[in-house]
Amino acid sequence: MLSRAAEDQLRSLAPLVLGTLVRRYGQFESCEDAVQEALLAAAVQWPAQGVPGNPRGWLLAVATRRLTDAWRSESARRERERAECVRDTAPAADERAPGDADDSLLLLFLCCHPALAPSAQVALTLRAVGGLSTAQIAHAFLTPEATMSQRIRRAKQRLAGERFAAPTPADRDARLAAVLHVLYLIFNEGYAASGGPQLQRAELTGEAIRLTRQLHRLLPDDGEVAGLLALMLLTDAHRLARTGPRGALIPLAEQDRSRWDRAACAEGITLVSAALAQSPPGPYQLQAAIAAVHAEAPGYAETDWRQIVALYRLLDHLAPNPMVTLNRAAAVAMADGPHAGLALLEPLRHDARTARHHRLAAVRAHLLELAGEHEAARAEYLTAMRLTTSAPEQQYLLTRATRLGDADDRRPTTMTETRTDTVRVPGATLHDGTHPGAHAIALRTVFTEEGVA
Known part of the structure; x- marks a missing residue:
């Protein structure tokens, strides 16, 4: 059986090998199939024969042979001649081609091509760049393997003829935004699964963080890439504290913060602090800054809600959408009382999206x-319980509703007054208020903490 270290190595090498093949020979679909066959061969042979001295060269040689075999099996003379040429120029298993660059970023751009639907972008990114098998992707998204296979196949066919090259400067920002959004979607599905018996799927959050680290390595000066990585780290740091022994959801206010991953929190805070100091704030940086405020609070009661409200105000200005408003309303409720939050939520009741x-x-x-x-x-x-498809969320919401079954015997919960000061956060000085007696909000929306976890 392949060791965890060898499996991680294979997944990190997959986009490098695929990028080399696509750059040399084109035909993304055929090259991707060949790389998958090479990964399968490695999974079978390496446990018995050992990891080769040059794993990348080994994978490249095997994938190239698979590619030439496929081309040679075709009847067209042109394809046979091309296959012979490929075989003649293929590197040996231990050869390290000096001109082979890391094409992971170009692969991400290709997999997140605007011609593909978001679901196809996610699936293709996990397979081509993440090195996951179709079965693994299908399992992570609770989708039949045949359905996922068809989705990936259609996506690859849709990309036939697309140039394997960096986007033009005019298109680069939009394409990078699409890449970040796909990584965001992968993480979000892992952190708060949209359906099924589990609240979170660590294989998806882990893969999203790994790919975003890779993107940050390729684009170290991009503030939004750093912001997204920081956001993921700060959010995933709560993973062990978010569920009880039987998978029950634990809201943020009730979490044991000693179970938070403090190393991940520290790394996330460092990343977002540097990003905000060096580049204009973007939506991912602001969400990471909000998560950092939560991470720095010694306990839930010491959370700086005024500071969080100020950050949400900036976020709502830069990237207005209903989920930002929902989070902002929850934070406002902690700072100014529940009625202030409810007033902000009122327009969302008439918005078709929410x-x-x-x-x-x-x-x-x-x-x-x-x-x-x-x-x-x-x-x-x-109502929320009926609308969600997540079993842990359904149980949590039912429990909350049951506790209110005898409402006449319950005393209203009151909000404490706030004290206000000026505090410094990464990259800015904002007006802040602290709630000694703040309460948990029911469920998180997107990554930030006004919700659960």
């Missing part, structure tokens, strides 16, 4: 509970 979203109902439920409106809160908890 009106039937379980996170809106869940956050409204908690703010209504804080306001002492227990019957209304219970109804919203039950």
Whole structure:
């Protein structure tokens, strides 16, 4: 059986080998199939024969042979001649071709081509750049393997004829934004699974972090790349504290912070601090800054909610969308009271994008509970429970609703007054308020902490 270290090595080498083949010979679909066959061959042979001295050269040689075999099997004379040429020029297993660059960034750009749907971009990125098998990707997304295989095959066919080259300067920012969004989607599905019995899927969060680290290595001066990596690290640092022994969801206010990964928190804070100091703030940097404020708080009661509200105000200005508003409303509720938060949520009840979203109902439920409106809160908890497809979230919401079953015997929860000061956060000085008695918000939305975990 292949060791974990060897498996990680294979996955890190997969995009390097694929990039070399595509750069040399074109035909992304055929090259990707050949690399997958080479990875399978390594998984079978390396445990018995040992890892070769030059693993990349070994994979490149095997993939090249698979490629030439496929081409030689075709009847067209042109393809046979091309196959012979490829075989004649293929490097030996231990040869390290000096001209072979790391084409991982170009592969990411190609896999996140705007012609592909987001679901196809995610699947193709995990396979071509992440080195995951179709079966692994299908398992992670609770999708039949045949369905995922067809999705990946269609995506590769759609890219036939696309140039394997860096996008033009005019297109680069948009293409990089698409890459970051795909990595964000992969992480978010792993951190808060959209369905199934588990709250989180570590294989997806781990892969998203690995790929984003790789992107940060390729683009060390890009503030948003650093911001996204920081956001992932700061968020994933809570993973062990987010669920109980049986997988039950534990909200942020009730988490044992000694179980947070402090090394990941420190790395994330360092990354976002440097990014904000060196480049204009972007949406990922601001979300990471919010996560950093949570990470720096000794406990939930010491969270700087005014500072978080100020950061959300900036985020809402740079990248307005309903989920940002939802998070901002939750933070405002902690700073100014539940009714202030509920007022910000009101427009979302009439927005088609969020009106039937379980996170809106869940956050409204908690703010209504804080306001002492227990019957209304219970109804919203039950609505959220019906709308979500995540089993842990359903159980959590049902538990909250059950606790409010006898609303007349419950006393309203009151919000404490805030004290305000001026505090310094990475890259800026913002107005801050602290809540000695802050309460948990029901469910997180996107990565930031106003929700659960």
